[in-house]
Amino acid sequence: MNLFKLRGIIILFILCISCISEQKTIELKEYPRHVDDISFDYLIDNKNFELCNGENNIMQYFNNGKGLEYEGEKISIIREFKKYYNSENVVKESGLLRIRFVVNCKGEADRYRFLSMDLNYNEKKFDKSIIDQILTITKKLKGWKPKVYAGKKIDYYQYLIFKLNNGEIVKILP
């Protein structure tokens, strides 16, 4: 076998390996009805929390084009966290922490779920001292407005993302 043929085989081999690894970047998997749907968990969720329009009709907070809707606007949420979140008593961690939940057509909220990362998009679990405070304060927020879409009050998913720097909340999104 001459050198050119050998080189060709090696290149072909590398390409095949590359193709196989690319194929693995995507695979057919099962999805819920919608990306990030939150189903009821009897261990952690409020059994008395009711959806008005059923599991298959929960929409997203931006679907009516009005974004986050809260009594006194987002600044009221920021104020609650400024008032009640104590960064002195927490582990000094940094990253993003998302809490996502369902708001029903009456403006009641439940099914809180966390997702978190460090500042480089690596999954990270924040310390309980941070998570517990954020969950407690979020659960106390009572100003969620019932959203209206096409003339009807809807149930919807809302999230809050907390940007943390050494345990301190430096930004609340969206």
Place this chain on the structure above:
Amino acid sequence: MNKIVFILMCFFLKIHAQPNCKAFLHEGDSLKYRACKLVEKLTGSYYQFSKEYQKGMDEALLICPYFAYAYREKSSAYVKSGDFLNWKKLIDLAVKYEPLDYLSVRASLRYKFFSDYKGAILDIEKLDDMVSYDIGETSNGTYHLNVVKALCYKEIGQKQKAIKILEKQIENESYIGVYDYLHLGVLYLETEMYDNAIIAFEKQEKLNDLAENHYYLALVFKKLGLSKKYIQQLVIAEKFYLDRKKMHDSYNQLIDQIYLEEIKSERSIANNK
């Protein structure tokens, strides 16, 4: 104003336009063509968040694992639900295969949805290094990417740098973004360049008059000790706000966006002076 909105709409449509499948066939890429044809059927038929849409995109990617457009389409639902982990994995793949098309998208979304200012600056600068033409606008067409870069520098505390980028961009822009002068005015206000701030807010008023414009102008007059003008501008700001002439985005709070409570609080300070 209508002209600007029209231009922005054109950019929006252009950026979000589906790829031309036939072009892939002409390029001799039958895999990308087949994946593209599959995606064509999904878009417009299913909601981005839906199981059908996500599975369909997966099928397209099984046909052509380097079809960047499908990764970007899959990622949209994740960024909108605030899932930074899955979004980043998917948009990184789109950028890997088509950096010229998707660096701008990743930059636009990481700063807007996740306050990742340093990451957005890196993406914009990388794109700028790669091309000789204008780097263009954000994925929703609101800003030129250089304006985003300026806003990101501001958010990480480099306000002078932000001013220089924004001034240069406005000077060279073929069109001015709907909030460009407002952001520049706020930067001048924050760096105590009050005369420049007034000029910028006046330009914003002519281009796209907003509650924010009058609120920040009021703060300039407050700093200059011009009480009457300070109060007048706050009154206009409140009226504009209640008339919904204000900054708005369906997903996020925008940089320099204000709330009614802030205007009222400032009015109460003004009244007690």
